Amino acid sequence: MSSPEGWGEPLYDRVLRGVPEGSTVLDVGCGPGVFAAFALARGLRVTGLDADRSALARAEKTAPAARFVVGDAHQLAGEYDVVALVQVLAHVTNPVKVLREAGRVGGVVRATVWGREEESDVRLFGEALEPFLPPRAQRRTPAGPPPLTDPERFRKVAGLAGLQVVALDEVTSPFDYPDEDSLVGPLLQSDIGRYAANRVGPSAVREAVLQTFAPRRHGEGFHLQNLFRVLDARPTA
Secondary structure, three states, X not given: OOOOOOOOHHHHHHHOOOOOOOOEEEEEOOOOOHHHHHHHHOOOEEEEEEOOHHHHHHHHHHOOOOEEEEOXXXXXXXXXXXXXXXXXXXXXXXXXXXXXXXXXXXXXXXXXXXXXXXXXXXXXXXHHHHHHOOOHHHOOOXXXXXXXXXXHHHHHHHHHOOEEEEEEEEEEEEEEEOOHHHHHHHHHHOHHHHHHHHHHOHHHHHHHHHHHOHHHEEOOEEEEEXXXXXXXXXXXX
């Protein structure tokens, strides 16, 4: 599922709060360069790192004034005023190692994660598709440790990585979908959406989604509120 344009601006603003103009920023897991472009507009000097070469090719067009390199979040190099891990930790093999590496090369570490499921309207997508999915007992449980959506676990993992937590803030970002197609279309292209559509048909999925999101309707579109947590930390050594 894709996120609507502009969803991340409140989150990015908190990640860069208090960072002086001209500071160096390493954007780990930069993807197509949206955060990098936001940081450049703040007068920062940005290096973006990602393992996906195709994402870096898009990033170079999105933020042409930034420097982009192919790399692994678990093995960082250089020295930066700020290392930003924007929605990256849920996708890495070892979050502790990634945070430790960020603290090794950065004076400040800013990392973001989703809030708990019940704290965000994005959960409604799952609720809409629930009747079309296998019983929970038959679903494969994701491997690995619990997610970092719980704030105390997030703090603990940061401590294990040798970071001193300065703040752990909550940021609510609006997800505004201008019409029904922008809300339903990306869902039908996702793995879970295709599974449901193959079982009951796209029309039934669309109807279920629109009914579930009816309380979030805003004019012709839909207004969602999703919560994120931003870790503000420094190396202890």
